[in-house]
Amino acid sequence: MSNQFKKEYIVVAQNASGRNMNVPLYRFIGQEPGPKVYIQSSIHGAEVQGNVVIYHLIQLLKKMPIRGEVILVPNCNPVGTNIKAGEYTLGRFDPVNGTNWNRGYFYDASLIEDFAQTVRNDEPISQIKQRFRQQIKHILASKLEEPWGIGLAQRLNLKLQQLAFDADFVLDLHNGPVSTRHIYVPEYAQKSASLFNIPHVILIPNKFAGALDEATFCPWWTLQDLVSQKRQQDVDFGVEAFTLEMGSQEVINFSEGEYDANSILSYLNGKGCLLQSDIHPETMRRVATYLKNYKVLYTQQGGMVEYLAKPGEVVKKGQPLAKLLNVDELDTENATELVVAQCDLIPILHFPSASILSGTQLYKCFTHYFEL
Amino acid sequence: MSNQFKKEYIVVAQNASGRNMNVPLYRFIGQEPGPKVYIQSSIHGAEVQGNVVIYHLIQLLKKMPIRGEVILVPNCNPVGTNIKAGEYTLGRFDPVNGTNWNRGYFYDASLIEDFAQTVRNDEPISQIKQRFRQQIKHILASKLEEPWGIGLAQRLNLKLQQLAFDADFVLDLHNGPVSTRHIYVPEYAQKSASLFNIPHVILIPNKFAGALDEATFCPWWTLQDLVSQKRQQDVDFGVEAFTLEMGSQEVINFSEGEYDANSILSYLNGKGCLLQSDIHPETMRRVATYLKNYKVLYTQQGGMVEYLAKPGEVVKKGQPLAKLLNVDELDTENATELVVAQCDLIPILHFPSASILSGTQLYKCFTHYFEL
Amino acid sequence: MSNQFKKEYIVVAQNASGRNMNVPLYRFIGQEPGPKVYIQSSIHGAEVQGNVVIYHLIQLLKKMPIRGEVILVPNCNPVGTNIKAGEYTLGRFDPVNGTNWNRGYFYDASLIEDFAQTVRNDEPISQIKQRFRQQIKHILASKLEEPWGIGLAQRLNLKLQQLAFDADFVLDLHNGPVSTRHIYVPEYAQKSASLFNIPHVILIPNKFAGALDEATFCPWWTLQDLVSQKRQQDVDFGVEAFTLEMGSQEVINFSEGEYDANSILSYLNGKGCLLQSDIHPETMRRVATYLKNYKVLYTQQGGMVEYLAKPGEVVKKGQPLAKLLNVDELDTENATELVVAQCDLIPILHFPSASILSGTQLYKCFTHYFEL
Amino acid sequence: MSNQFKKEYIVVAQNASGRNMNVPLYRFIGQEPGPKVYIQSSIHGAEVQGNVVIYHLIQLLKKMPIRGEVILVPNCNPVGTNIKAGEYTLGRFDPVNGTNWNRGYFYDASLIEDFAQTVRNDEPISQIKQRFRQQIKHILASKLEEPWGIGLAQRLNLKLQQLAFDADFVLDLHNGPVSTRHIYVPEYAQKSASLFNIPHVILIPNKFAGALDEATFCPWWTLQDLVSQKRQQDVDFGVEAFTLEMGSQEVINFSEGEYDANSILSYLNGKGCLLQSDIHPETMRRVATYLKNYKVLYTQQGGMVEYLAKPGEVVKKGQPLAKLLNVDELDTENATELVVAQCDLIPILHFPSASILSGTQLYKCFTHYFEL
Known part of the structure; x- marks a missing residue:
């Protein structure tokens, strides 16, 4: 049949x-x-x-x-x-x-x-x-x-x-x-x-x-x-x-x-x-969040970026998400900069390129998430 | 001063x-x-x-x-x-x-x-x-x-x-x-x-x-x-x-x-x-129209186009706006097609390329316009 | 037949x-x-x-x-x-x-x-x-x-x-x-x-x-x-x-x-x-030039440009080809700059955009041309 | 010092x-x-x-x-x-x-x-x-x-x-x-x-x-x-x-x-x-090949592709390199197609997108390579 x-x-x-x-x-x-x-x-x-x-x-x-x-x-x-x-x-x-x-x-x-x-x-x-x-x-x-x-x-x-x-x-x-x-x-x-x-x-x-x-x-x-x-x-x-x-x-x-x-x-x-x-x-395990708590993290600066937090990982407030390189400051202490989590979150996705302008959607993150 | x-x-x-x-x-x-x-x-x-x-x-x-x-x-x-x-x-x-x-x-x-x-x-x-x-x-x-x-x-x-x-x-x-x-x-x-x-x-x-x-x-x-x-x-x-x-x-x-x-x-x-x-x-002479009467003419077909009506010209209903070429039909009577004005209008702008897909903004036109 | x-x-x-x-x-x-x-x-x-x-x-x-x-x-x-x-x-x-x-x-x-x-x-x-x-x-x-x-x-x-x-x-x-x-x-x-x-x-x-x-x-x-x-x-x-x-x-x-x-x-x-x-x-009238004399004029600077010389026009040495605008100098005498012909020439084509980087092919020109 | x-x-x-x-x-x-x-x-x-x-x-x-x-x-x-x-x-x-x-x-x-x-x-x-x-x-x-x-x-x-x-x-x-x-x-x-x-x-x-x-x-x-x-x-x-x-x-x-x-x-x-x-x-272990033996594999067809062979892996003649999907044939046996190695090789790099036209550089490969 x-x-x-x-x-x-x-x-x-x-x-x-x-x-x-x-x-x-x-x-x-x-x-x-x-x-x-x-x-x-x-x-x-x-x-x-x-x-x-x-x-x-x-x-x-x-x-x-x-x-x-x-x-x-x-x-x-x-x-x-x-x-x-x-x-x-x-x-x-x-x-x-x-x-x-x-x-x-x-x-x-x-x-x-x-x-x-x-x-x-x-x-x-x-x-x-x-x-x-x-x-x-x-x-x-x-x-x-x-x-x-x-x-x-x-x-x-x-x-x-x-x-x-x-x-x-x-x-x-x-x-x-x-x-x-x-x-x-x-x-x-x-x-x-x-x-x-x-x-x-x-x-x-x-x-x-x-x-x-x-x-x-x-x-x-x-x-x-x-x-x-x-x-x-x-x-x-x-x-x-x-x-x-x-x-x-x-x-x-x-x-x-x-x-x-x-x-x-x-x-x-x-x-x-x-x-x-x-x-x-x-x-x-299924976790959920409301759309309003699914937040975009935009970059404040331009530069080159290593994505330290992998999509799906639990990240605690203060932990690093990404590390930026500034090619004009390679000899100074501003050569690199860490972007850290502002609250507990789960990064769901990140930008696919290592080169970013300011205002780029670096990560989208679950915040205030809960188990289903 | x-x-x-x-x-x-x-x-x-x-x-x-x-x-x-x-x-x-x-x-x-x-x-x-x-x-x-x-x-x-x-x-x-x-x-x-x-x-x-x-x-x-x-x-x-x-x-x-x-x-x-x-x-x-x-x-x-x-x-x-x-x-x-x-x-x-x-x-x-x-x-x-x-x-x-x-x-x-x-x-x-x-x-x-x-x-x-x-x-x-x-x-x-x-x-x-x-x-x-x-x-x-x-x-x-x-x-x-x-x-x-x-x-x-x-x-x-x-x-x-x-x-x-x-x-x-x-x-x-x-x-x-x-x-x-x-x-x-x-x-x-x-x-x-x-x-x-x-x-x-x-x-x-x-x-x-x-x-x-x-x-x-x-x-x-x-x-x-x-x-x-x-x-x-x-x-x-x-x-x-x-x-x-x-x-x-x-x-x-x-x-x-x-x-x-x-x-x-x-x-x-x-x-x-x-x-x-x-x-x-x-x-x-200044002519005006209300935004709702400022209309976009989208193409129904893809092809190559000559813009016959120049921006700013008065065009009467039925007059040609554009002529399309279809490269697959150059030997038939479908080789070219005229796009005509559906009502009295003034074309204000047209698409800047001669190559268009279907659904392209071919012209934007004043309709129901009046003198200021 | x-x-x-x-x-x-x-x-x-x-x-x-x-x-x-x-x-x-x-x-x-x-x-x-x-x-x-x-x-x-x-x-x-x-x-x-x-x-x-x-x-x-x-x-x-x-x-x-x-x-x-x-x-x-x-x-x-x-x-x-x-x-x-x-x-x-x-x-x-x-x-x-x-x-x-x-x-x-x-x-x-x-x-x-x-x-x-x-x-x-x-x-x-x-x-x-x-x-x-x-x-x-x-x-x-x-x-x-x-x-x-x-x-x-x-x-x-x-x-x-x-x-x-x-x-x-x-x-x-x-x-x-x-x-x-x-x-x-x-x-x-x-x-x-x-x-x-x-x-x-x-x-x-x-x-x-x-x-x-x-x-x-x-x-x-x-x-x-x-x-x-x-x-x-x-x-x-x-x-x-x-x-x-x-x-x-x-x-x-x-x-x-x-x-x-x-x-x-x-x-x-x-x-x-x-x-x-x-x-x-x-x-x-047909004029010709040898390929080696068909010259590209590259811009030395970036900026915005009006193409003053039209393709096909005869241009004499020293006559203007293009006028550049520098948006950072609009209040100074460097606001505009003329690009002039370095020899007698006929511009054959020019770049199609008004915005150029340095090193753009501004014009291609017949030099040392002769009548056929 | x-x-x-x-x-x-x-x-x-x-x-x-x-x-x-x-x-x-x-x-x-x-x-x-x-x-x-x-x-x-x-x-x-x-x-x-x-x-x-x-x-x-x-x-x-x-x-x-x-x-x-x-x-x-x-x-x-x-x-x-x-x-x-x-x-x-x-x-x-x-x-x-x-x-x-x-x-x-x-x-x-x-x-x-x-x-x-x-x-x-x-x-x-x-x-x-x-x-x-x-x-x-x-x-x-x-x-x-x-x-x-x-x-x-x-x-x-x-x-x-x-x-x-x-x-x-x-x-x-x-x-x-x-x-x-x-x-x-x-x-x-x-x-x-x-x-x-x-x-x-x-x-x-x-x-x-x-x-x-x-x-x-x-x-x-x-x-x-x-x-x-x-x-x-x-x-x-x-x-x-x-x-x-x-x-x-x-x-x-x-x-x-x-x-x-x-x-x-x-x-x-x-x-x-x-x-x-x-x-x-x-x-x-360092392996080398002459430039003439560093070969590009071009796709014969367009489609969507999974890269099966990872860069740096040794691949034997006849082993699969990539698998293509043809969206128009999902119900037939032509839905997928394997691209296989034509000789022993090491893929060094592959195309970064899953969507390819025919004639795309799918892989570049070491052939006839030897140990240094």
Whole structure:
């Protein structure tokens, strides 16, 4: 009893040669009905490890019967993947105008409020979900048809959002610069964090800041709150969305990718997407922090830097994070300078280059973290 | 009776060699008290013509007695000016992270509301202005001292804002890609638009979107409205701020720069900053449009393009704007394609390259424009 | 009696998505035998106007019977065309390693000497040409099969050279930065310079420096000399190759493109490639200089620059070429600096940006030029 | 009995703000006469580890009496160090024109031949050296004064060469992309290879390809050969120059830097530059190969890649080097592809990004290597 499998391509852009740039879409359809899952990778072009994760998911799903449907979209940004600037991939933003490739998804709070008005008290959840999806997808389609056109990144984002907004579970696979595994989890889905094999969890509020996970869960969360208020009882649309950061950008590692594929299957199994699977999350220490306590440490000075604290290590207040070299002062006692932790913290990622200007994001750190 | 003149440098960043990057500041102080003027140029590194305008302003102000003070900060972004990517200057955004160099200024609406509460009904305008300035500048200073640091672009912006927020008249000198002269004017200052020799005027609402002009006038406009409401009479803080776009980026032209310097002096004279000057605005046709009607035309396709409509020309609905070449179809009737105007419009600027991807900002156009 | 027409695509690379990047090839075959012509454009990605020229050539050749064969390869560098760095196209070199896209063609002087040894004294010219072509093309093929692989730019170049080395007349269509029309002509083909409608001619010696024109004519020129020496009489293989620089990069202009298409047809007619055509070169002043007298003027200082001398203008010794602005000296007499001509010259092109570092190629100039 | 110490700055360029860009120069002068040593680092801007090595050398030389003079020039390319393209440093070439920063040094074979003519049979070595240095330095100075100017990279190179050509021992400190320690050694100085603690040695012939080491030893080697021939006896000018590649670019590591500083001191001690030092090279396995056997493996395809073979590991013929992922074939057996070693080899460095186009330098490998 195996899944049905389909492969397609979606055109998302045209390059300067006038040629279509497309995105591959792999689709598994189970023999039993069930939730829809949408997983994409590499919206930031240098964050390639998600492609390996999807590769392993495809190998595993070939043999693993599912409920519902799983859509996998690797390499979902064919523009960003192919922009080299020096040896590395300049994948975070459009080189023409600086637009972050992960900030052009659609969200409109007032529209959700208007929709909530239309929900009858006795309307079944499944029907609300269907109507809401139709409405959002109708808007997405009309934005894509805007007669004056829309920007490159926005078109790419809306095309992907058309697929994602149809899904119940949305996973956006990213990487940090030099990074340990971490995951962004909406506060309401905190329990799901433990279904992944990811030790660091950032709990985020209901605030749209442009990314796909937010563009997916903010509307449902908002609608859920509004309908719950109206009905004076908790309704639950059962939609969840996460951004998974699976290590460092510019790295492909097949065995780590298999580990993360199993981590994702463990989540999907927990959500009832798999038939007869015994994949379960690992027993591990998971620490979490609220988004407001996930802090960026910016450099005050420029120079060259050794990263002393490794991502994932516990660092105590006063311990060194980094050591800077100042080439103009090699003969003086100002030749080197230590950057120390201002409080207890766990560095999650650091800047990938040894050369920094002042105002560089040196580290991002968990502070005030707690065990899940 | 000449002005006092001072020259200083402000450190705004450090580069990877650990060396300070600074900004020159030229200051003229009149013998009579009067308004403060702040003029900066080249926050976007490729938009260099403002530096020539400031050069001419300095030559002219050497001989022209002023009231109050004029601060001139050319080349205000020493990072952006010096980033080459190929032969051109990659000046609009930080190449590390895509951050627009003109979007990190401080604005906090709730703070203005709080401040408005503290205004007594009989507090003189000058005292309100002084107190408000002190408070904002206090916040700017504390943000610059943030123990976890702040980003490169934000530090640069706040350092400049410290100077600008002290001023009554703020001019931020920019250029478009390939562009005709135009100016962004807050709706409340529409009358001042005719003091400049600039034929195209965009009227913008009281909405902060990150730029210096908005960071300057939005707080005053908001405070003005709140205090006026409270007092049930119109108060006027007399602060104005504009973004001037003086032609195309990547161009230095001394005679055009002299023309724009005189245009600015004409505005300053209209505002009482000059003593015994007879510089007046030219008699010219000025057309304006509201920001919502200043529309971007994005390309639907990629290819190579001839820009048929020149910036500043009146284009009628249906007339051609651009002609695209598709290199894969040179033998078919799809070899070329015309992009036509969807309504009557005036193209103000167009993309500076002949090679475009889909979703490129081909033109920005005045629609529904009217004569001032 | 019309030409036969074919269209194909050649794969020249694969991008990071693992997808083929290809080049379109348009081929016209006449009903009468005759010379082979090879024309390519945009090996430097920002030099796009050649694509328009080829567009017009295709329109014209549809109705114009030819002898032999004409191969047209527009947009011959699908990698370079599609690299944006800011709004412009970073088309001159591979962004990964700086390799100029026009320097990887094959040339081996000793091989030509060896081949010359094999030429019998009574071997007909046509047979020598055929044998020599076979040998070179055999080497090109084996280089493309090199088991350790070859670099991206080199593969692209060799793939194109396989087509070009088969031809008798090779035209490589380029553009300068900001430039007037000029053409590189091998000294032995000086007479052909007047068959084009191009007013500025650079006469180049028999020295391979990496470009396609040299990779084409240097082998034939060298072989011609060796065989002529051996036979004690002039032999002529009738092969010519030129680099045409048809104005400025980053510009598409259809009417200028039609002018250049006619200029090329005038050359081809002069070479017997057209049947019953009455296209002839225009009567015009043409000036030439030897390559050694085509001089680069580098800046001694950094700053911002107005280009006072326009490409193509006659400039006398001592006249100004450019005016620099120094933003740190706007109040002193060092605010501006003139760069003047050190001898009589014609500027042919200048740098396309107003911002320069020291050591920038400000102008390239004809010195010691003469009328053709 | 300590060394004399001096610090200076050399201006090597001006940026677009019109400001000088300079290079720090640290100089130790011993109390006893002896050889001159010149060490520079970071001519390629992303190869920063040499700066740490020089930092440690300075700490060590403060306490260690020397013979002669040691000049240390860290961060010798202030332009290249400060060019960011995305988060990384685009340090190998000028972003304006692609010029490699390490290829503009002066070399002229015919000039050396002419000089050799002037050497009298009884002229002492020291006098020949002094005269030759004077002549080369005279030429360097006149090139820097060229009235039409010279390019940015060339000026930087010649300024540094003025310092280097004065020295007897020249060390140019580099890094590979992702790399193990290796060193380029001229064949005539093979014995000196064992004075460094560097396990991989590339032996290079007397052929100038543009780098500083060649620009230093090629003239002396050529002159040595010519004078030896003339005198029918071996003369030895005692000049050596090396390029040291000390690990990976974009990495600062203080303890590894101290190790390399000691390795360099071990060489200098072996050459008599240190007084009473007992620093000696480590006993270690050193393998060497000739430059022609130091082979680049280019990719035949584009895609995403895991680097399976680590730099420095012995790899047997047929063993895997890398595994590629093809995102369009994740469901087929072409999803992954192994790149295997074509012969026994040691990979020395590999490309630093996981995303590659076809024709990328995947690995550089020692083949036909042997123990020193």
